[in-house]
Amino acid sequence: MYLALMNQDLIAKVASLEENGGLLPSAAKNMKTWLEGGFLSETSLSSLGELLDAGNADELNNRFYREIAFGTGGMRGRTIGLTATSLEKGDMDTSGSPANPGVGSNMLNEYTVVRATLGLFAYAKAYHDREGIATPPKFVIAHDVRHFSRFFCELAASVWAKKGGEAFIYEGPRSTPQLSFSVRHLGATCGVVITASHNPPHDNGFKAYFSDGGQMVPPNDTGVIDQVNATPFVGLQDYIGIDLSKVTVLGAELDEAYAQCVANCVIDQDVFKKTDLRAVFTPIHGTGAVATLPALKKLGLDPLVVPEQFEFDSNFPTVKSPNPENSEALAMATKLAEENDCDLLMATDPDADRMGVAVKGADGKMVLLTGNQIGSIMAEYRISKLKEMSWIPEEGGQNCALVKTFVTSPLQDAIATNHGIKVVNTLTGFKWIGEKLRIYQDEACEKSGLSDYDSLSLKERADLLQKYSTFYVFGGEESYGYLPNDTVRDKDANAACALFCEIAASLKAKGSSMLEYLDAIYLKNGYFLEGLGQLVYEGAAGAAKIARILETYRSTPPTEFLGSAVSKFTDFGVETVLDPDGKEIPKQDLYFVELESGYRYAVRGSGTEPKIKFYLFGKEGVSGADELGAIKSKTKASLDELKEAILADAGKRAES
Structure with a gap:
């Protein structure tokens, strides 16, 4: 009765603030839905009361103007409010650790994590039913070191177990690539990492994977999204209490298996x-x-x-x-x-x-x-080494592929092409690279009749894939994500460190250096330089500005920059684009602008942060080592000037 009265009082205050104090209609609607749902704890209700009594419409708008999106990779957002309440903060000012996650439909908190887990379970159970799998859905959860990461991990595992599934967690923080490895190693239906990657400390996330160990792609991603969105708020309170009695804690053998996987790279x-x-x-x-x-x-x-x-x-x-x-x-x-x-x-x-x-x-x-640069060095070394060890033919072959994202340096396209290797570009997000690995594996297994792919050594995989499908030689993305082989299906910094040490040791043994090696790559393929421009727009108003920039690029594309006309404009959200394997690239708000000068750039909204990104690419020919220094300086100056012009144009579009 007490909580019901609190809800009624707060609903009245929401209506008043909407009418008089600047609360957005969408925020007011979501707040009423949450208050009427009956699932909020006394702590959460008190926090909302504190913000309403203070008339803090800006904070409430940011927390409630939308439901946190369970997108194609999961959820990511604030778990600590810009203005945290007294009960949310606890002794944070002295201990550095907040007491409770921030309440809000646009926040990562116990309610949004429970709802996401329930939706994921519903999809996994339906998948088992469709595939005739009699065992309960198996779920692996890892977490990083962020605020509430352990709490969210245990909460998700508890929800899964209460629904009748098998849940597995580690005893402490583990890396994202180890989760990908563990899903495959344990034969799990799906997995989640509680992480916000390199975002600020106030953020956290819920990153979902499917049975192949890769982040979810169609149709699984949209299927999970539909299930999460269909999960009612009413009843969430039944899952808030954590019970780990039926949850399995993974032991050291999984750590050892993953460490060996990394070493094998x-x-x-x-x-x-x-x-x-x-x-x-x-x-x-x-x-x-x-x-x-x-x-x-x-x-x-x-x-x-x-x-x-x-x-x-x-x-x-x-x-x-x-x-x-x-x-x-x-x-x-x-x-x-x-x-x-x-x-x-x-x-x-x-x-x-x-x-x-x-x-x-x-x-x-x-x-x-x-x-x-890191990815280009790795690509050149990896392909050359595979040839040296006779894993792939000296002349290369179109049954070997380097897989990268469109916004990663075209230098890597040039490296692979000069080695006779197929280049496959994907949309931004390592899940698309992971999808390619699954497709290549499935094709090879279907044609060969092999059922136990994971038992093969890397050399055996190379032979099988080249015979029946496509062998993945290396892949990565410009945002410092790399993957040397297909044992893991997401970018793997642990394996990347091991591979980079291999390259450094090889060069040092020959009396060479990494920078000399990079210059040799330029002399062979031409000089390539990349730049990144970005505009950050926080909150509800910021999201509208980002949307406006993307909308105007489609409706009124740019025609020239710095006197160089646009020679080609590609709209990935409208046009049909096929990769070298004949697979259609999914539609997305990604634009490529090519200039007559030979420079080009790409535009996309970040999927994980409140920003819009502009990826710039410059290229100049190099006839000899003596001119490389001057060409580097010239290209940088040209790219910097182009970036300034592009950002100025985008700023005008945001306000249009």
Whole structure:
């Protein structure tokens, strides 16, 4: 009765704030739905009362203007409000840890996690019924080090078990690629990682995978979305209490199996015996501490670690952002590497699916590489090494493929093409690369009659796939995500660290350096440079601006920049685009603009952050090493000027 009276009082306050205080109609509607649902705890009701009494319409609008989207990759958003209430904060100001997730339909909290898990279970159960699978749906959950990650992990496992499914969790934080591996290793129906990758500390996420170990793609993604959206709010309270009595906690054998999987990515493990590779590693307070380091040690490597960043910490206190592509996040590692005359440093983000690196320059200082440069180095080395070891023919072949995203450097297209290797471009998001791996595996198994693909060694897979389908030689994306082979079906920073160490050791043994190797790639393929421009628009008003930019690109595409006319405009949301395998690229609001100058750029809204991104690509021919320096400077100046013009144009479109 007491909670019912609280609900009625708060509903009246919502109506008043909507009428007089700037509460958006959509926010008011969602607040009423939540208050009338009867599932909110006293803590959540008190928090809403505090915000309503303060007349904080801006905070309530951000929390309730929409339902947090369960998109094709799951959910990601704030779990700590911009203005946290007293009960949500608890002693956060002194301890650094909030007491409760923020209440709101656009927040990641106990209610949205329960609803998402119920929807996922409903889809998994229906899938089992359709496929004639008699056993209960099997679900694996991993989590990173963020605020409430363990709570959300245990909550999801509890919900699954209460519904009659089998749920598996780890005893502590684990990396995203280990979840992908575990889904396949355990034969699970699906899996989830509780993570927001390298987002700010106030965010968290619910990232969903299916039985192949890859992020969900059609029809599974849309099927799960439909089930989540159809899950009623009424009754959520029945699942809020956590019961782990029927949940299985995975043991050390899964950690060992995954560490061996990472070590197996190095196909020339003898190279580490030929030289003394000196490296630094930092997990930036994340799961790389329990994922990357054990795998490197299994290979006989013992990198120096940054002690201040080795402990788990939800606030990532030593960096502005736990993003390994930012030089600021690598400052401590850089200092340690230069003090110890190291050859390279490696850093992983909180869930260890992205890797950033810096390498020693001629002056002994560390030089930060871009995600495109790292991927290009890996692609050239991997293809060359596979040829050297006779895994693939010297002339290449169209039954071997490098798989990358459209917005990743065309240098990698050139590298693969010059090696005689097929290039397959996908939409942004590693799930599309994972889908390709599943398609290649399924085709090979169907044609060969093989039923136990996962029992094959990497060499046996290479032979099978080249005979019956397509062998994946390497893949990645510009945003620091790479995957050396198909044992895991998502980007894997742990495996990327192992592979990059293999490359560094090989070059050092030959008396060469990583930067010399990169320049040799440019001399062979031409000089390529990439740039990224982005505009950040927070909240409800920001989402409208991002939508406006995307809408106007479709309705009134640009015609020229800096005196160079647009020679080609591709709208992936309208046009039919086929990949080299003849598969149609799914429709998406992605635009490619090519200029007569030979430069080009792509436009897309971020799927995980409140921003719109512009990916710029410059290319110049190189006739000799003596002109490479001048060409690098010229290309950078041209690309910077183009980026400024593109962002200025986008700003006008946002306000139009």
